[in-house]
Amino acid sequence: MIYCGSCGSRLGFNHYINERTLASGDPKQYERNTYRCYKKVDNSKACTGQTTYMAAWINEAALKVVRRFFSLAKRTPNEEMLNAALNCTNNISSISLKHAEAAVKDAEKAVSALEEEAVKSLMGEKSLDISIINDLMPKKKATLEGAKEHLASIRLEIEAESAAKEKHQYELKSIRTWADTFDDASFDTKRMIIAQLLERVTVHRGYKIHINMSITAKQFFGTDTLNTTLKAS
């Protein structure tokens, strides 16, 4: 999930121990966690970025974004976040449903009115000319079939929407739980949460860090709100 901003390859985690001799003559070990661009390690000309980045600085930048996300989530009401995720399509569908139902009713009325005319004509009552009835009937029936198909597709759309809403509600619940527990969570839990929220961390020379949020995180605030560029200090 961490990439080199210069060559685009994945940065690899590296833990190294360096031993130096102090002025007193005693050896002292230094430990460092870093992310390295192995493309650059293999061939210094293949990448114009840095070879090594301090892991702690990059992790700090990622944590900052995650904490900002949580503080924004805590300040935003559930309904607002769900609507953003659903892109407000909910109301449009319920209006479309009413229109589609009305269209089916109208088409049914038109067909049964013609059928009544046909019966009247057979009984010798005063009615539309039978040739007009025969001409209109297939058209009215086709309109009815079309209206029924449209209504069925709207109903499917509404079903899909309600499934999506359920999924978003579940995701939102997880986000709220994470927001409340993140600071006290274990290292592994924090890692898991960060992996759910961040899609890509891109590191450029001089620790310019660009962070892309995952869809799970982004959808609740519309797009791009949480794309961010941090300069780690």
Ligand SMILES: [Zn+2]
């Ligand atoms: Zn690189």
